Amino acid sequence: MKIYDISIPISEDMIVYKNRTEKKPVFNIVADYDKNSVYETDICLNLHTGTHVDAPLHVFKNGQMVDKYPLEKFCGDAIVIDLSIIEGCIDREHLTDKDIQINDIVILKTKNSEDAIFNFDFTYLSISGARYLSEKKIKTVGIDGLGIERNQADHATHKELLGQNIPIIEGLHLKDVKEGRYQFIGFPISIASVEASLLRAVLIEK
Amino acid sequence: MKIYDISIPISEDMIVYKNRTEKKPVFNIVADYDKNSVYETDICLNLHTGTHVDAPLHVFKNGQMVDKYPLEKFCGDAIVIDLSIIEGCIDREHLTDKDIQINDIVILKTKNSEDAIFNFDFTYLSISGARYLSEKKIKTVGIDGLGIERNQADHATHKELLGQNIPIIEGLHLKDVKEGRYQFIGFPISIASVEASLLRAVLIEK
Numbered sequence: 001m002k003i004y005d006i007s008i009p010i011s012e013d014m015i016v017y018k019n020r021t022e023k024k025p026v027f028n029i030v031a032d033y034d035k036n037s038v039y040e041t042d043i044c045l046n047l048h049t050g051t052h053v054d055a056p057l058h059v060f061k062n063g064q065m066v067d068k069y070p071l072e073k074f075c076g077d078a079i080v081i082d083l084s085i086i087e088g089c090i091d092r093e094h095l096t097d098k099d100i101q102i103n104d105i106v107i108l109k110t111k112n113s114e115d116a117i118f119n120f121d122f123t124y125l126s127i128s129g130a131r132y133l134s135e136k137k138i139k140t141v142g143i144d145g146l147g148i149e150r151n152q153a154d155h156a157t158h159k160e161l162l163g164q165n166i167p168i169i170e171g172l173h174l175k176d177v178k179e180g181r182y183q184f185i186g187f188p189i190s191i192a193s194v195e196a197s198l199l200r201a202v203l204i205e206k
Numbered sequence: 207m208k209i210y211d212i213s214i215p216i217s218e219d220m221i222v223y224k225n226r227t228e229k230k231p232v233f234n235i236v237a238d239y240d241k242n243s244v245y246e247t248d249i250c251l252n253l254h255t256g257t258h259v260d261a262p263l264h265v266f267k268n269g270q271m272v273d274k275y276p277l278e279k280f281c282g283d284a285i286v287i288d289l290s291i292i293e294g295c296i297d298r299e300h301l302t303d304k305d306i307q308i309n310d311i312v313i314l315k316t317k318n319s320e321d322a323i324f325n326f327d328f329t330y331l332s333i334s335g336a337r338y339l340s341e342k343k344i345k346t347v348g349i350d351g352l353g354i355e356r357n358q359a360d361h362a363t364h365k366e367l368l369g370q371n372i373p374i375i376e377g378l379h380l381k382d383v384k385e386g387r388y389q390f391i392g393f394p395i396s397i398a399s400v401e402a403s404l405l406r407a408v409l410i411e412k
Contacts (some may be wrong), residue, residue, distance in 0.1 A: 003277045011398035022236070027400070030228070030252070033267040037361065039401045040264070044250035046236070051396070058246070061239040071209045071408060075391075155243065185281075185391055187406035190257070192217035194233070195245045199406070200393035202277060 002205040004182075006107075006172045008050040010198075016049065017146045019118050025049055047196040048146070051171040053188050056162040057195035059155045063162065066197045071187055073140050073167050078105035078184035078203060080177055083123070086110065092128040105140045105184040106133060107203070109174040113144040124149045130160040142169035142184075142201070169201065177203055208411040210388075212313075212378045214256040216404075222255065223352045225324050231255055253402040254352070257377040259394050262368040263401035265361045269368065272403045277393055279346050279373050284311035284390035284409060286383055289329070292316065298334040311346045311390040312339060313409075315380040319350040330355045336366040348375035348390075348407070375407065383409060 008014060016023035025045035032039050048054070053074075056063030081098050083090055090108060100106055110123035122145045125133075130148075133141055141148070141161060148168050149157035161168050169186065186201030214220060222229035231251035238245050254260070259280075262269030287304050289296055296314060306312055316329035328351045331339075336354075339347055347354070347367060354374050355363035367374050375392065392407030 003281075005277060005396070007396040009273060009396040009398045037359070038265055039267075039269075041253050041400045041402070042250065043253060043397070043400075044248060047247050047249060059244055061245075063245075067215060071211060075209075153243070185393070187391070187393075187408060189395065189404050189406050190211070190213040190215040191249070192215045194247045194249075196247070198395050198404070200395050202393060 004177050004203040004205070006174055006177060006201045006203055008171050008173050010045065010050045014050060015115070015118050015146070017118070018120065023049065047194055047198065048170070050198065051169070051201055052196050052198050054158065054162065054168045054170065054196050059158045059162060065193055066188060066195060067190060067192055069167055069188070074187045074199070075185045076105055076139060076183065077101070077103070078107055078182045080107045080109055080174065080179050080182060080203070082109045082179035084109060084111045086123060089124050089126040090129045091126045092132040095129055095132050100136045100138060102137045103139045105142065106138045107172065107174065107184065108141065108143040109177065109179070110144055113173060113175040122147070122150060125157050127156040127160060130157045134160055134164045134166065138166060140167045140169065142172050144172045144174045146171050169199070172201060181206060210383050210409040210411070212380055212383060212407045212409055214377050214379050216251065216256050220256060221321070221324050221352070223324070224326065229255065253400055253404065254376070256404065257375070257407055258402050258404050260364065260368065260374045260376065260402050265364040265368060271399055272394060272401060273396060273398055275373055275394070280393045280405070281391045282311055282345060282389065283307070283309065284313055284388045286313045286315055286380065286385050286388060286409070288315045288385035290315060290317045292329060295330050295332040296335045297332045298338040301335055301338050306342045306344060308343045309345045311348065312344045313378065313380065313390070314347065314349040315383065315385070316350055319379060319381040328353070328356060331363050333362040333366060336363045340366055340370045340372065344372060346373045346375065348378050350378045350380045352377050375405070378407060387412060
């Protein structure tokens, strides 16, 4: 059994959305061996840092919170689709010839996984692509950008997917994973009454 | 397939170690629907909040950091051992008649799972119990207290286990789980250069 780690490590110098300072996690060592017999760290971060999942509350007023997702949404059959050759956005036409099954966890691999710095022109999923995934009745979607859309003022892609109760996992790292079928596991941290949560995502080779 | 969530939800009013104010997580809503088109939360917390894993750096100067644990440490065959009748500490003699196998993830269920407030007399694992688990060459240990030991100035239980490269998962919630064998899954969040990390832990009924 081979386990692929498809998560982005959280660190002070990690890539954050649009390089915004307020999106950088802050680490504070609250005990160390100069003065204490243990070592302990506090961390402050935005819940959309690195590998995370969005819940409906992120884009819908009074939307469902992340702790209401059933755990089953975060494990099961997954398909990694390699769309690395696409510039700009992933549309319906890029997905229709792929073997997407009902209840799949669909992992969109793009050239974002190759970025060493934040790319303002990152590849994203268009509303037509999102509608196609909804129609296919997938379980969950993941992508290797820190956003599944960019500069869409109405958040149409988020609303299409989250409106269909399809969790959106952003900030995956897919450089080392090939197109194909896997088992996905990535249960989000249990946090009450919020719009997103962090997770460690893995793919297991069948 | 039944999935048991054995994690403690993170919230502002959750139980924290010895009720220390600085151990309480702080939530900050940085965008909401009064002023924005999305909802976003920042969170500040100690890495030993709720369900988390300790790495050697927590008790050993220059000890291994949490991101160096192989993922295999956090999935696989698990045994839940019900020790709810025990007061005080779990010793070697409480474990020797249990069916602990090499490479098991050993989950210690105690009366801690019934506590609604922080119990300063929580049940913990003594050095003799820890040595027994090391001798049995287990993979990982978990317990439902926020500490696997208490008031041991030398951190003997932590040092015995972490010194043998056995990850210690603290803060499990085991009230709804019976003694028996399961599959455990609980990959910690990928955080660079720290002594602990948060995780969502589940047990899957075989």
